[in-house]
Amino acid sequence: MLSYALGVLVLMVIPGPALLTIFGIGATFGYNAGIRYVSGVYVGANVTMLIVFSGLSTLLFEFPGLRSVLFLLSLTYFVYLAARIGLAGSGLGIVKRAPPGFRAGLMLQLVNPKAYMTVSALYFGFPILADSPVNEAIIKIIIANIIWIPGHFLWLYAGVRVNRLNLSARTARILNITLATSLLIIVFSSAIFSTFGAL
Template identity: 40%
Template sequence: MLTFAAAVFLLIVTPGPGVLSTAGVGAAYGFRPGLSYVTGLFIGTNLVLAAVITGLAAVVLSVPAIRWVLMAASVAYLLYLAARIAFAGARIAFIEAKSSPGIGAGVLLQTINPKAYAVNTALITGFGYAPGNLVFETVTKVIIMNAIWIPIHLAWLWAGVTLHRLNLAERTQRAINMAMAAAMLGVVALALLSAFGG
């Protein structure tokens, strides 16, 4: 069980679309909007977890066309979120992002996020510690995963909000927003490399 908990921590804490966008939303918009977004991520990640546990994800993702559609939707949505974070509060050309991504945005990101499916599948199907009692193992895995997921995402939100609360000069805040967006674009690039076997 401790090995499983360590694996959960390492897989969730590493920068992916969820934690990077959480920090970005916190840095760009503050705590309340960030908490709303994290709530959406939480709902979304548990929907993905339910899909993995029931086998629905395996059935759906066994169709290559659906995997490509999810990848394309995920990349497009991450690009959109990166733009929202990069241009938060700025009037640059036609882009103005005054309102923050909310609960719906978090749910959407997780349900089309390939990392969410990969991580949940690896954790649910691997790291067996109660082979004689699959129900116990599955229920405790869900509890452990959520018990680790919540503080990690709140910590990333806190890091972003801390940057937001420093009341930095507009130019510095914009640079931070751009850096957060660039990190998300890096995740997009890694996802595309992985999809094309690079």
């Protein structure tokens, strides 16, 4: 159980698509505006866990055509998010239009290939109650949420703190591009592996 908790904690420290966008929203729209987005990401993470734990993800990815569709959908969505971050001009973070809300956060997790990969690794790689899969799933969901709730909001807070540094336009622009590039690298590598690795 401790090893599983440590695994969740490590993944909470390593920035993936969700954490990078949470950071960007905090840097642009502030803490209060980012709560809706973080809530969507949080709910989406739990839905992803239920999909993986129930075996539905394995069933869905049995169809190569469906894997390809999800691959293209995820790439399109994340390229859009990366563009909003990278083209934000002199302001740090996502382009200053209407802030992405609950629905955007939820959608991000549902099309996030890295989310399915990490949840699968955590569920199958750290057995707790092998003879009681339902109880094991419940325990793992509870442990993950205990870590996820403060973890997601800490990333949001980190973005808010960066926003308060009053960075120069050039520095903010460099950070925008760095965030966008990092997001694309993570998404492309994760999506390619999860979509075509099982072919």
